[in-house]
Structure formats: structure tokens, C-alpha cells
Amino acid sequence: MQDQKRFYVTTPIYYGNGVPHVGHFYTSQIANIIHLSQKILGSDSRFTTGIDENSQKAVIEAETAGLDIMDYLDEMAYKHREVWDFFNFDYTDFIRTTEQRHHSLVQEVLQHCFDKWDIYQGVYEGMYCVWCEAFKKDDDLVFLNKTSWETFPITPKVVESDNLIKVCPDHLKTPDTIKEKNYFFKLSKYQTWIQEFYESHPEFVIPDHRFNEVRAFVERGLEDFSISRETNTFWIPLPFDNSQVTYVWFDALFNYYTSCRYSPQNTSILNSFPLEEKEATDYWSQFVDESHMWPADLHIVGKDIIRFHAIFWPAMLASYFGLGEEGSDWVIHFKTSDREKLPKQILTWGFFTIDGQKISKSLWNVIEPVEYSKEYSKELLTLYILSAFPIGNDGDYDRQDAVLMYNAKLANNLGNLVNRVVVLSLKLDSESLFCEKDRSKYLVTDTEIRKAQEYYQNYNLKWVLDLCFENLDGLNKYADETEPWKLIKEDQEKATESLYALAEWLRQIGLLLYPFFPEKMLEMFEKLWLKGYQEILDWGWLDELIHKQEEFYITEKWEALFQRIDIS
Ligand code: ME8
Numbered sequence: 001m002q003d004q005k006r007f008y009v010t011t012p013i014y015y016g017n018g019v020p021h022v023g024h025f026y027t028s029q030i031a032n033i034i035h036l037s038q039k040i041l042g043s044d045s046r047f048t049t050g051i052d053e054n055s056q057k058a059v060i061e062a063e064t065a066g067l068d069i070m071d072y073l074d075e076m077a078y079k080h081r082e083v084w085d086f087f088n089f090d091y092t093d094f095i096r097t098t099e100q101r102h103h104s105l106v107q108e109v110l111q112h113c114f115d116k117w118d119i120y121q122g123v124y125e126g127m128y129c130v131w132c133e134a135f136k137k138d139d140d141l142v143f144l145n146k147t148s149w150e151t152f153p154i155t156p157k158v159v160e161s162d163n164l165i166k167v168c169p170d171h172l173k174t175p176d177t178i179k180e181k182n183y184f185f186k187l188s189k190y191q192t193w194i195q196e197f198y199e200s201h202p203e204f205v206i207p208d209h210r211f212n213e214v215r216a217f218v219e220r221g222l223e224d225f226s227i228s229r230e231t232n233t234f235w236i237p238l239p240f241d242n243s244q245v246t247y248v249w250f251d252a253l254f255n256y257y258t259s260c261r262y263s264p265q266n267t268s269i270l271n272s273f274p275l276e277e278k279e280a281t282d283y284w285s286q287f288v289d290e291s292h293m294w295p296a297d298l299h300i301v302g303k304d305i306i307r308f309h310a311i312f313w314p315a316m317l318a319s320y321f322g323l324g325e326e327g328s329d330w331v332i333h334f335k336t337s338d339r340e341k342l343p344k345q346i347l348t349w350g351f352f353t354i355d356g357q358k359i360s361k362s363l364w365n366v367i368e369p370v371e372y373s374k375e376y377s378k379e380l381l382t383l384y385i386l387s388a389f390p391i392g393n394d395g396d397y398d399r400q401d402a403v404l405m406y407n408a409k410l411a412n413n414l415g416n417l418v419n420r421v422v423v424l425s426l427k428l429d430s431e432s433l434f435c436e437k438d439r440s441k442y443l444v445t446d447t448e449i450r451k452a453q454e455y456y457q458n459y460n461l462k463w464v465l466d467l468c469f470e471n472l473d474g475l476n477k478y479a480d481e482t483e484p485w486k487l488i489k490e491d492q493e494k495a496t497e498s499l500y501a502l503a504e505w506l507r508q509i510g511l512l513l514y515p516f517f518p519e520k521m522l523e524m525f526e527k528l529w530l531k532g533y534q535e536i537l538d539w540g541w542l543d544e545l546i547h548k549q550e551e552f553y554i555t556e557k558w559e560a561l562f563q564r565i566d567i568s
Pocket of ligand 1: 011012013014015022023024026027052252253254255300301302303304305349350351352353359
């Protein structure tokens with residue numbers, strides 16, 4: 001038997017100092033759709049997510065809430081999983097960076113990099129934004145007018161004053177000024193290596209314009225970065241100097257690898273984290289080594305963290321895995337086999353606003369994905385978020401537009417049609433819906449099926465949606481032309497032909513839309529009396545299933561697949 005293709009997709013691990021908002025949902029939903037699409041196309045797919053816990057802001061939030069830090073983080077981890085489980089995300093691992101498996105791996109990495117002189121001691125003097133968990137330079141900041149709350153770029157012409165302060169543009173807070181003993185990672189050593197890697201692998205970051213930004217940044221020259229903090233006590237201690245803890249990004253990025261090296265034997269283990277199990281003697285036996293799943297095929301990240309993923313991360317991996325080759329010029333060069341240990345691709349998205357405004361708790365415009373979905377529908381959120389913005393660009397979530405789109409595409413075009421087919425089929429004389437007539441003229445064409453599969457493989461999710469909804473338009477047109485509701489009284493054979501065509505067509509579109517709306521599509525298959533589809537899809541047999549000819553035994557009228565939402 002041919003080896004099954006392996007696939008590994010990750011989301012960022014979100015900070016554990018708050019519950020996921022719609023921006024996080026967006027990223028995780030994309031990962032879940034890509035994971036499911038890979039599965040149904042026959043890959044052995046792995047999908048990881050989790051929370052980033054070793055951060056100063058979590059410590060601050062726990063103190064504010066009057067909680068012990070671990071109690072606070074346990075609660076946060078629970079809340080994050082509650083959100084993802086509500087959406088039925090099919091994650092393979094939910095990693096927490098306070099877990100023993102992760103601590104152990106990060107310490108191994110640090111020691112290794114230290115032993116090969118890629119980590120050295122120095123003094124960091126500069127600014128640090130706790131809320132970004134990042135070191136800052138003047139270029140990274142903006143001026144904030146404290147009266148008007150306007151921000152503008154820092155230029156030599158304007159000087160700081162009581163009213164005008166330098167702040168981090170994302171959090172509008174003044175970074176801390178710190179001077180402390182730190183350890184540094186020799187990023188500068190990998191300057192040529194990274195540039196050669198980028199040159200030979202222009203596909204590494206998509207979309208292109210984000211990669212151009214990364215390249216321009218690297219061309220300005222890479223500086224070593226601090227990988228430890230002196231003042232914190234909570235994080236992972238450096239194995240070679242216990243007075244220091246690991247800087248959050250050096251630890252966080254390695255989560256992607258920890259999860260392969262120590263992969264949970266089964267997902268039920270996840271339910272027992274954090275916890276007493278951590279201390280259990282059989283702790284390590286709960287994991288299996290799946291390092292063969294490394295490298296990740298796809299890291300999905302927002303534009304805010306692209307530099308960490310596209311620059312720091314490959315260099316850190318190069319140091320750990322001993323990649324590159326020293327040339328006669330003493331410079332480290334990229335060698336072709338290095339590629340095997342590096343993530344294949346990074347998919348970067350823009351940020352979106354809500355009704356034209358930046359997502360912000362103080363503006364009360366944060367969409368809590370669970371609450372919002374309960375009020376409207378899960379599918380509304382998914383449909384709009386994935387149809388409204390093209391890859392990589394910033395976009396806007398217009399709430400009214402979202403409802404209109406849902407009503408038009410899901411409630412009307414898809415839901416109504418399913419309903420009609422079911423109701424009319426019950427009026428047929430025959431027990432089942434089947435027809436021998438030539439199917440080729442009404443089905444999704446083979447070319448379109450191939451295209452949809454290609455879009456999935458290239459992560460062009462919006463194009464899959466567009467293709468499916470164009471087909472649904474065609475389907476509705478076919479229904480209007482053939483008028484099975486009239487035929488049913490006049491000509492049962494013709495009515496059967498029309499309804500059968502519609503059912504088969506819906507079945508195919510449902511299969512193509514499955515990664516987006518798995519629960520609803522299974523419900524639709526159920527209504528059409530198609531059994532065992534989830535298992536067949538899990539086996540990766542989309543192709544076989546989509547070309548199959550089904551016979552439908554429709555016996556019941558069900559509730560509408562999608563309820564229309566009253567816009568008023
Ligand atoms: O950065 N629009 O965690 P984080 C789109 N812990 N996506 C958004 C968004 C918006 N308005 N707001 C947030 C961290 N996101 C680190 C990651 S990984 C080793 C460590 C999404 O909680 C987007 O994907 O700040 C962004 O990259 C991520 O949330 C940041 O989540």
C-alpha cells in the first residue's frame with residue numbers, strides 16, 4: 001500500500017490571559033478547515049493548538065484577579081478548550097506551555113544551543129512591552145496624544161511632551177525601560193543562511209506581499225535577540241543559569257515541535273491536563289514520539305507575529321538541528337537538506353476590524369464567538385469570515401452584511417433547496433429517489449471538483465466557497481426551470497428526474513463544503529438518508545464518495561437546515 005501523505009497544521013498558541021475573541025476564532029477556524037480538507041483528501045493530518053502561558057501578562061492578570069497563577073491558567077486553559085469544543089474543532093493536541101513535556105524540551109533545546117555557542121551572556125538595555133511580550137525600538141512605537149487619543153508616526157520634528165507620549169501601537173501603552181543581565185541568541189550568525197533559504201524557497205511565506213515585508217526587514221540586518229529575563233520567576237529556568245528564565249518567544253515557538261516529540265497517545269489525555277497527572281509516575285508513558293510528523297506543513301499566524309515565525313523560528317531550528325554549513329568565508333550557508341527540518345509554509349492573514357473599528361474591549365465591539373454563534377449561528381460566522389476578506393489583506397466584519405450573506409447563501413440558496421427536495425420527495429409514489437438518466441449534465445463537473453480540491457491544497461478557502469455557491473445558484477436555476485413542485489402532480493417520472501438531479505447535486509456540494517460546515521453537512525446527508533458519511537470522509541475517501549451514485553430513501557420531513565435570521 002502506498003504511504004499515506006502526512007500533514008501537520010498549527011495555530012499560534014494564544015496568550016492565556018483572556019478568552020478567545022473572533023480574531024482567534026478566525027485563525028483557528030482556518031486551521032480546522034484546512035485540517036479537515038486534508039483528512040478528506042486522504043492525508044494523515046495533525047492539527048495542534050494551545051495556550052501560551054509563560055507570560056508576564058498572565059502573571060499580572062492572575063494577581064489582579066487575586067488568584068494563584070496556576071489556578072488562573074487552569075481556568076483559562078479550560079475556557080479556551082470550551083470555546084474550541086463548542087465549535088467541534090478536531091484538534092489532535094492542545095498544548096500548554098506550563099506542561100512538563102514542554103519544559104523538558106525547551107530546556108534540552110536551550111542547553112544544546114548554549115553548548116554550541118549560539119547563546120551568550122550580555123546586558124539588555126532598552127524597552128519592553130509586556131502586552132506584546134516583545135522588546136521594542138523607537139521605530140516600533142508611535143506617538144499618542146493623551147487628550148485626543150490620536151496616534152501618529154514618530155518623526156524627528158515632533159518631540160515627546162506631557163501630552164505626547166511614545167506608546168506601543170497595538171496596546172497604546174508605554175513600554176517598560178529595562179536594563180538587566182540577559183542571554184542572547186546569535187541570530188546575526190544566521191543572516192546569510194536565512195537569506196539563502198528565502199531565495200531558494202519563495203513559497204515559504206504566503207501571501208507574497210507579507211514575505212516581501214519579511215525580506216525587507218532581514219535585509220536591513222539581523223540583530224541578536226534576548227532570550228531570557230532576570231526578573232521573572234514563573235517561567236522556564238535556563239538550564240545553564242537558574243537565576244534566569246526563558247523569554248516567552250523562545251519557549252513558545254518550540255510548542256510546535258514539543259507536540260510532535262511528545263504527542264498525546266489519545267485525545268482523552270488532554271482532558272486530564274493540567275494536573276495531578278503532571279506529577280504522575282506514568283506521565284511520560286502518556287505520550288508517543290511522533291517526530292516523524294515534523295516539519296509542520298503549515299503554520300497559520302496573524303500578521304502581528306510573522307517576524308517571530310518567519311525569521312526567529314527557522315534560525316532557532318537551524319541552531320537546534322545543526323543546520324547550515326560553514327563556508328570558507330566563516331559564514332553559515334544554507335544547504336538543500338536543511339529544508340527537511342524547516343516548516344514548509346507560513347500562511348499569514350491580515351487583521352480585521354468590526355463594523356469599521358479596531359477590535360477592542362474598551363469599545364465593546366469584541367465579538368465573543370460562542371455568544372455570537374448562539375445568538376445567530378456558527379455557520380454565519382464561518383461563512384462571513386471566510387468569504388468577506390481575501391487572503392492576507394486587512395478586512396472588516398460588517399455585522400449587518402454578515403446576516404444578509406447568511407440569509408442569501410445558507411438559509412435561502414442551500415437550506416431552502418434541501419427542504420424542498422425533502423418535502424417533494426415525500427410526495428413521490430416510489431419509496432426511493434433514484435433515476436438512471438444521464439447524470440453528466442447536472443452534476444458538479446469533474447473539472448470543478450478538481451479545482452475545488454486544488455483550492456483546498458493551496459489554502460484558497462474563499463475560492464472553494466465561491467465555487468460551491470456559484471454551483472448552488474446553478475442548482476436553484478435548474479429547480480426554477482424544471483419546477484418539480486408542479487411536475488409532482490403532472491408527471492412523476494419527470495419530477496423524479498428533477499428531484500434526483502437536485503439531490504445528487506446537493507450531495508456533491510455538501511461534500512465539498514464539508515470542511516467548512518461539518519455538522520450541518522452531516523445533518524443534510526442525514527436528511528437525504530445518506531449513512532456513514534463521516535466515517536467514509538475520515539478515511540480520506542472524498543474522491544470515491546463524490547463520484548458515487550446514491551439512491552435516496554427520504555422518509556421524514558425535518559426541521560429547516562438553516563433558520564433565516566430576521567434582520568430587523
Ligand atoms: O501572539 N484579526 O498570542 P495572541 C485577525 N502567544 N486575527 C487576529 C486578530 C484580529 N483582529 N487578533 C488576534 C500571541 N488575531 C502569541 C503567539 S505562537 C508560538 C505564540 C489572531 O493571543 C492572529 O492569528 O496575541 C494573531 O496572530 C493571534 O491571534 C495572536 O494571538
